[in-house]
């Protein structure tokens with residue numbers, strides 16, 4: 001049996017990593033915002049779940065213009081979320097419980113409150129302080145037009161004008177100026193940050209927008225010519241490596257440099273790239289001489305369709321294997337609709353329009369969504385590679401689509417001129433108890449309103465309850481740990497009815513998912529686990545996964 005235990009340096013290859021979005025996880029000090037002590041207090045939940053590691057989304061000083069991804073100091077803790085001592089206590093307790101700790105690194109941009117950006121504003125055009133960012137004069141007779149047609153992922157121009165007339169680049173919110181990675185001081189500062197957290201004992205890093213750091217800043221800057229295409233959509237329209245700021249070949253030099261820092265530790269620190277780029281290009285970030293892993297969002301983006309998922313799995317395994325990495329799988333995170341809702345939306349649904357309808361057009365059958373989510377999860381957990389689980393999915397939480405627009409905090413809402421509702425619906429604070437203020441999230445209210453039906457999903461409502469989603473995750477993770485052996489997958493095509501996915505990991509572990517809308521014969525073998533109880537009629541119902549020996 002292959003040893004994938006936590007003491008191996010490549011523990012991450014088949015790890016299950018739990019994403020904590022700190023301000024929505026647990027609030028120990030009762031100010032309505034989750035904090036590090038809240039996480040430490042609840043680490044037993046993670047240990048009890050059976051995950052291998054936790055990934056903490058940013059907890060650094062931030063005005064929360066983009067939920068903490070606007071970092072004012074990469075080497076400190078936001079006072080509202082705690083202190084460095086609180087972080088050390090969290091890491092120590094996690095390690096005591098056998099959990100690895102991954103922190104988020106946000107190297108593409110800083111907060112506009114970062115000391116460097118404040119210096120750049122004060123120092124004026126042409127100053128060395130401005131060189132750390134991307135400042136340019138505007139176009140037009142008096143520089144009143146942005147330097148290029150580049151668009152922010154959050155809407156509108158990616159350039160913001162400052163009072164002295166220059167413009168700075170922000171691929172995300174205005175409060176997130178992009179750093180200039182051609183600048184040696186920027187590179188050295190992030191080496192220092194990698195060492196800072198590695199010295200504090202973190203086991204790995206999640207690298208935010210890993211594909212955007214290297215930019216072609218040679219003059220004159222190039223227009224993209226298709227301003228209607230924003231974010232990663234533009235990549236599909238250009239030959240690989242030629243986009244002025246996404247997925248340029250030079251970005252890999254940065255990660256080879258980081259690898260030297262990460263490998264200077266024992267055991268070597270790992271990293272996972274958030275890079276929304278197509279498969280084979282994405283795998284380059286995961287090369288052993290770079291980060292080790294890259295999030296694969298293809299499973300998350302696939303429709304609930306057997307053939308589509310089979311293709312995604314086959315391709316993802318092949319591209320990861322080609323570079324010696326293990327595959328990664330994600331169903332939910334803090335940027336996307338929770339999968340218990342998303343998987344029920346017909347292919348092609350405009351997700352924003354759905355959110356604007358408060359989840360009514362089309363309406364989603366909650367029970368059916370949960371059933372499908374559980375089937376998708378068991379399928380994911382049976383795949384070779386590592387799975388990233390987002391807080392609350394172990395409770396089966398649906399997307400809170402009905403958040404009133406007055407409470408929205410995501411910069412997407414304002415920056416799109418109140419057109420895109422954004423990502424707050426998956427960031428609503430977790431319910432721990434069935435009653436009480438904020439359902440046990442904290443002593444006060446929660447920073448986003450929790451709907452009354454959260455009580456049904458609370459940890460307290462599910463703990464020890466046979467058949468609950470929480471207990472399903474626990475059982476699945478325990479069993480998975482025992483069953484893991486090798487990184488192989490073989491599709492079982494013989495006798496597999498249409499709409500059914502069946503594969504074997506090895507002789508003692510097969511996974512069969514019925515994605516069709518009719519029951520199919522249950523394949524022979526010992527039933528180890530099912531995503532919902534079987535009817536006892538020898539058939540596998542729609543939207544059901546079974547693990548067989």
Ligand code: NOJ
Pocket residue numbers: 066067069070106172208209274334335
């Ligand atoms: C990706 C993060 O996951 C997202 O939440 C954030 O808004 C952007 N990067 C910008 O940092």
